Amino acid sequence: MERCHGKTKAGARCKRTASAGSDFCAIHADQAKAAAAGAGPKGNGKSASAAQERDPLDTIIAATALGVVVFAALTLRRLFRFL
Numbered sequence: 639m640e641r642c643h644g645k646t647k648a649g650a651r652c653k654r655t656a657s658a659g660s661d662f663c664a665i666h667a668d669q670a671k672a673a674a675a676g677a678g679p680k681g682n683g684k685s686a687s688a689a690q691e692r693d694p695l696d697t698i699i700a701a702t703a704l705g706v707v708v709f710a711a712l713t714l715r716r717l718f719r720f721l
């Protein structure tokens with residue numbers, strides 16, 4: 639039997655024997671699920687989180703660019719009124 643790949647709360651390697659057909663013991667079965675979830679849709683999860691990180695920045699850049707355009711337009715409008 640293989641040794642459990644799980645980690646104890648202290649962060650040490652689990653010394654229990656892994657369950658049959660699993661790399662983890664019964665106590666660390668939840669870690670096996672977490673490892674499987676992390677290994678499975680890794681690319682999707684990564685791109686989704688990257689998109690979530692990028693979205694607010696894009697909004698700020700777009701808002702800033704719009705603000706600059708509006709400010710320039712208003713400034714030009716005032717200048718042309720005085721001319």
Ligand SMILES: [Zn+2]
Pocket residue numbers: 642643644645652653654662663664665666
């Ligand atoms: Zn374990």
